[in-house]
Amino acid sequence: xxxxxxxxxxxxxxxxxxxxxxxxxxxxxxxxxxxxxxxxxxxxxxxxxxxxxxxxxxxxxxxxxxxxxxxxxxxxxxxxxxxxxxxxxxxxxxxxxxxxxxxxxxxxxxxxxxxxxxxxxxxxxxxxxxxxxxxxxxxxxxxxxxxxxxxxxxxxxxxxxxxx
Amino acid sequence: xxxxxxxxxxxxxxxxxxxxxxxxxxxxxxxxxxxxxxxxxxxxxxxxxxxxxxxxxxxxxxxxxxxxxxxxxxxxxxxxxxxxxxxxxxxxxxxxxxxxxxxxxxxxxxxxxxxxxxxxxxxxxxxxxxxxxxxxxxxxxxxxxxxxxxxxxxxxxxxxxxxxxxxxxxxxxxxxxxxxxxxxxxxxxxxxxxxxxxxxxxxxxxxxxxxxxxxxxxxxxxxxxxxxxxxxxxxxxxxxxxxxxxxxxxxxxxxxxxxxxxxxxxxxxxxxxxxxxxxxxxxxxxxxxxxxxxxxxxxxxxxxxxxxxxxxxxxx
Numbered sequence: 301x302x303x304x305x306x307x308x309x310x311x312x313x314x315x316x317x318x319x320x321x322x323x324x325x326x327x328x329x330x331x332x333x334x335x336x337x338x339x340x341x342x343x344x345x346x347x348x349x350x351x352x353x354x355x356x357x358x359x360x361x362x363x364x365x366x367x368x369x370x371x372x373x374x375x376x377x378x379x380x381x382x383x384x385x386x387x388x389x390x391x392x393x394x395x396x397x398x399x400x401x402x403x404x405x406x407x408x409x410x411x412x413x414x415x416x417x418x419x420x421x422x423x424x425x426x427x428x429x430x431x432x433x434x435x436x437x438x439x440x441x442x443x444x445x446x447x448x449x450x451x452x453x454x455x456x457x458x459x460x461x462x463x464x
Numbered sequence: 465x466x467x468x469x470x471x472x473x474x475x476x477x478x479x480x481x482x483x484x485x486x487x488x489x490x491x492x493x494x495x496x497x498x499x500x501x502x503x504x505x506x507x508x509x510x511x512x513x514x515x516x517x518x519x520x521x522x523x524x525x526x527x528x529x530x531x532x533x534x535x536x537x538x539x540x541x542x543x544x545x546x547x548x549x550x551x552x553x554x555x556x557x558x559x560x561x562x563x564x565x566x567x568x569x570x571x572x573x574x575x576x577x578x579x580x581x582x583x584x585x586x587x588x589x590x591x592x593x594x595x596x597x598x599x600x601x602x603x604x605x606x607x608x609x610x611x612x613x614x615x616x617x618x619x620x621x622x623x624x625x626x627x628x629x630x631x632x633x634x635x636x637x638x639x640x641x642x643x644x645x646x647x648x649x650x651x652x653x654x655x656x657x658x659x660x661x662x663x664x665x666x667x668x669x670x671x672x673x674x675x676x677x678x679x680x681x682x683x684x685x686x687x688x689x690x691x692x693x694x695x696x697x698x699x700x701x702x703x704x705x706x707x708x709x710x711x712x713x714x715x716x717x718x719x720x721x722x723x724x725x726x727x728x729x730x731x732x733x734x735x736x737x738x739x740x741x742x743x744x745x746x747x748x749x750x751x752x753x754x755x756x757x758x759x760x761x762x763x764x765x766x767x768x769x770x771x772x773x774x775x776x777x778x779x780x
């Protein structure tokens with residue numbers, strides 16, 4: 301895990317320390333705006349922005365070089381979207397020093413994004429997890445799964461906000 | 465430069481051969497050109513091509529130009545050679561679109577992983593002169609599972625009480641095999657009724673074709689588990705039962721949308737409506753794949769945990 305301007309660390313979970321998972325989607329943007337609306341001007345809050353990088357499947361590419369290029373492009377996108385998310389919070393009145401960012405690569409097969417979010421939550425000591433919801437159909441949830449659904453189901457010792 | 469003739473190689477192993485004598489290939493990139501009578505050389509091994517393999521869908525045979533039925537000349541045994549055909553495509557399952565791909569690397573990796581495991585097809589990978597990973601597969605003597613079920617002439621009740629328990633037991637073994645792949649971070653990628661072969665002499669279920677994959681999903685193994693549900697449905701129903709088949713009995717059977725598949729919405733999942741002797745334990749497992757389901761299986765172990773008591777309910 302790489303962490304910048306860490307405002308929170310391992311220790312007891314504090315519900316005012318928010319772990320906000322972002323992926324550049326519209327759902328994540330809604331979650332960002334929701335968090336900004338609560339945190340801006342409110343004392344004692346911190347926001348830990350998390351992006352879970354899921355490298356493209358190696359098997360998707362015929363050649364190693366093409367895969368590495370795609371991975372590098374994704375790394376650049378990850379850095380850019382975390383930067384943009386931080387800017388968005390600050391523009392909406394959240395104190396810059398209250399925002400930290402990190403991106404992780406999930407360690408589990410799949411890769412399991414929900415598990416990576418919950419592990420990051422534990423590591424940062426955040427007491428609240430915030431994420432947007434795609435609003436997938438039942439069939440899609442069955443076939444492909446749902447990160448927010450799994451986070452809600454498997455979260456322990458913390459609060460989860462799912463922003464529609 | 466024109467590739468050399470395969471004639472000297474074929475006559476070395478089969479002096480009485482009258483042909484056809486095609487071309488000797490060491491580079492299989494242009495697999496469409498490779499045909500009956502050609503020889504593919506991989507390292508020191510020579511494979512005489514007999515024909516392209518066919519895939520049967522909806523009663524039609526579709527040639528798979530990148531899969532060659534061959535004779536391994538040194539060993540005088542049949543082999544299937546899968547040549548590299550990398551493609552990406554979108555697969556539609558009901559209303560859901562999934563990004564899929566075909567990858568020789570993936571299949572090569574899984575062949576290494578399952579070497580010696582009789583629950584899977586066996587083979588190894590050899591690079592050709594251009595570096596293409598050619599998979600050299602042993603031929604399974606047997607039939608596709610759906611063909612086996614289709615040829616059983618018993619009525620459903622007789623089938624269910626006599627043959628089904630043993631088939632279900634084998635199905636559980638096949639599920640455990642897929643669970644083994646998942647534990648090693650691999651997906652089968654194309655779990656279908658015709659990708660389980662039933663070996664003639666042992667009756668064992670064996671998985672084939674590991675080259676399909678799909679892009680990352682929040683539930684990484686969801687598609688494999690969906691496929692396992694379809695296999696269970698075929699086995700339990702002795703074939704599939706659709707809205708079209710049941711249209712005249714809809715009201716009598718008390719059927720409603722929740723009884724049908726979540727993905728293939730015309731396919732009956734609540735088979736207990738049709739066959740009331742199906743035990744509740746088994747019916748509950750099937751209903752996890754229905755439109756009425758609220759909770760889905762995420763791992764093979766969850767499915768196996770629920771199926772274990774079904775075997776007991778069937779006297780196994």
